[in-house]
Amino acid sequence: AQSVTQPDIHITVSEGASLELRCNYSYGATPYLFWYVQSPGQGLQLLLKYFSGDTLVQGIKGFEAEFKRSQSSFNLRKPSVHWSDAAEYFCAVGMIKAAGNKLTFGGGTRVLVKP
């Protein structure tokens, strides 16, 4: 069965500093990988996704993620964090089912931004 692990439950980062959120997955085939962000009281918003090709993918809000098959990882990065990036971030793996698909999410990482 597929699974997604986000080892860090909370991360605190200073505004302007870089941010890296870790994601490891377990899946028997080439994964479809996603990062979502959830701001307080908001639904999930897609930041970026990886299906195939270039292993470094760019997303919205200045985020990027790198797929490393050898490490089964899909870490999210941002070079310089803004206060508005304080939110919860979810990594997800997409599993193709016979007649549809579903996303399996990691437990999330809550990011706090210090002024």
Add this chain to the structure above:
Amino acid sequence: GAGVSQSPSNKVTEKGKDVELRCDPISGHTALYWYRQSLGQGLEFLIYFQGNSAPDKSGLPSDRFSAERTGGSVSTLTIQRTQQEDSAVYLCASSPSLHFNHEQYFGPGTRLTVT
């Protein structure tokens, strides 16, 4: 344009009562998904619809849970004889198709509290 909407935004109910949660997907989106977000279980997939059909109900936590979709649009998630462990945020998402190439757009969720 209008996004995915869910109602009610908050619902408090007594243990043993039935509740109905509603999801209005983005117009024209044929795929619709229900997820549950709870402290103990994180974000978990419940069920998906392709049109009005839900081919796989195995993600529903128990037979007290049911879902339907009519007219290829609005969906309702019904929980019968609610239990305290049903307390969670129920998220709905819609997508132009089932394929992962198409983003799942999430609604703001319904926060269900069972007292």
